Amino acid sequence: MRSMDMMEHIVTHSRRVCQVAACIAENLNHQSRQPNLKLVIASALLHDITKTRSFKTGENHAVTGARLLERLGYREVADIVRQHVRLDTYSASDSITEAEIVNYADKRVLHDQVVGLNERKDYIFEKYGKTPENRNRLNWLWKETKHLEGRIFQHMPFDPEQLPDYLTTPPVPAG
Ligand SMILES: [Fe+2]
Numbered sequence: 318m319r320s321m322d323m324m325e326h327i328v329t330h331s332r333r334v335c336q337v338a339a340c341i342a343e344n345l346n347h348q349s350r351q352p353n354l355k356l357v358i359a360s361a362l363l364h365d366i367t368k369t370r371s372f373k374t375g376e377n378h379a380v381t382g383a384r385l386l387e388r389l390g391y392r393e394v395a396d397i398v399r400q401h402v403r404l405d406t407y408s409a410s411d412s413i414t415e416a417e418i419v420n421y422a423d424k425r426v427l428h429d430q431v432v433g434l435n436e437r438k439d440y441i442f443e444k445y446g447k448t449p450e451n452r453n454r455l456n457w458l459w460k461e462t463k464h465l466e467g468r469i470f471q472h473m474p475f476d477p478e479q480l481p482d483y484l485t486t487p488p489v490p491a492g
Pocket of ligand 1: 364365368378401402
């Protein structure tokens with residue numbers, strides 16, 4: 318994170334996403350397969366690794382972040398980072414993957430605050446929903462994210478709006 322010169326507010330955002338993702342991974346009461354907590358933490362912390370640079374270059378930071386991490390040898394982390402904006406597949410499966418946890422956690426954090434999906438959606442629409450095509454794409458994404466929330470919280474001991482009360486793990490230090 319240091320070598321990529323990440324802006325301070327993106328580091329703070331990443332730490333909060335990490336806290337939310339870890340909380341979900343730890344509380345997920347899964348029958349078949351528990352998520353890999355270390356993989357969730359690493360991927361959440363690094364999900365916006367090239368975002369600071371993208372402000373100058375206009376690059377797709379999900380794609381280039383994944384490429385960077387893959388080059389460093391972190392293939393599993395790269396695969397999750399690549400899918401943090403949009404998942405490759407929106408499945409109906411009962412089992413929840415690490416990529417789904419990180420993708421969802423990022424949609425519950427606005428800057429450094431934990432918010433509901435609707436609040437985050439309003440912000441994203443205002444920022445990225447300038448054209449009808451973009452708004453259509455975002456509407457589709459949000460419908461799928463709402464569905465993902467339902468799938469995740471089937472396995473959780475609390476409701477989506479109670480999430481802030483369960484964030485016991487302190488944010489992971491950046492350095
Ligand atoms: Fe991002």
